[in-house]
């Protein structure tokens with residue numbers, strides 16, 4: 001860990017080295033040792049958290065529960081040494097217990113003691129990880145209410161099928177912004193309110209107005225930052241408006257200087273962000289809101305009530321009218337209602353995400369396929385069954401052909 005620490009690497013790569021190298025180096029020792037889990041927790045875990053905090057710049061008051069979660073839950077997919085230890089012990093206990101050799105089974109029985117009996121309750125190493133992550137979710141949901149506002153909002157309202165894009169985007173961020181996102185997620189950034197909680201500031205007041213300076217206030221509340229919020233909103237709108245394919249679209253109206261204004265169609269009372277008139281006479285009305293994670297749903301509801309009459313009115317004029325209530329958070333989480341946006345992209349043949357995956361274990365593969373289909377929709381995942389002798393499937397050209405979409 002010290003060696004990793006001394007290298008001038010991006011924190012995500014330090015974490016990767018820990019995950020891939022340190023844990024696998026340790027696993028043999030953790031398998032054959034008779035040390036208790038308490039010792040591992042007290043000694044190895046504390047060393048591990050000390051480095052991880054340093055690499056990710058998470059202060060002592062910031063929880064690590066978020067980073068232990070899987071990446072589609074905005075975590076970093078890592079586990080502390082004690083969880084690895086538990087996995088190793090489960091592996092060895094299971095190997096003894098299910099051995100075809102009677103004497104080995106006898107060995108399992110005779111070595112059962114008050115320390116290792118707790119490992120026998122797990123039937124697989126996956127169960128160990130699941131139980132560890134469930135504990136973190138429980139902590140975030142029931143204990144760390146202040147630090148879990150991001151997590152609770154995201155688990156209730158986010159469109160899970162696009163959450164999988166997040167880890168890919170996050171890993172491309174430079175070190176300082178990458179660490180910023182980690183601290184954003186567990187609400188440990190030095191806002192005035194946090195500084196006051198930590199006893200480092202006498203007041204929680206915002207530097208620009210009289211409201212308390214919470215993360216919500218900085219990200220989407222303070223009226224002194226209005227021009228930045230507008231810039232953020234318009235940058236996204238600009239990107240969408242400029243990246244729609246022309247073959248299906250007749251006209252784009254956008255509330256941006258380089259486009260015709262939506263009020264041409266909707267009149268001056270309503271001015272949605274984007275109107276897309278397709279060649280088959282469908283009208284897409286897109287309204288974009290960018291706010292803090294806790295407001296994902298409020299923003300959706302607000303926009304619905306604002307535009308519902310206008311949508312009804314427009315239905316008289318077009319073959320179909322679709323309202324795209326696109327509510328995105330500052331960090332890039334999409335509200336469930338944004339599925340209409342994905343449907344629109346599909347209509348324009350823009351979103352053809354499909355998961356192909358390979359597994360040697362057929363049952364496991366089928367389970368994963370079901371998980372993916374629950375997440376992405378039926379027919380959106382393909383399980384390529386593969387035993388190790390089936391070399392064709394690993395032929396890089398075949399994989400490329402199958403995977404190019």
Ligand SMILES: [Zn+2]
Nearest residue numbers: 206208209222
């Ligand atoms: Zn303010």
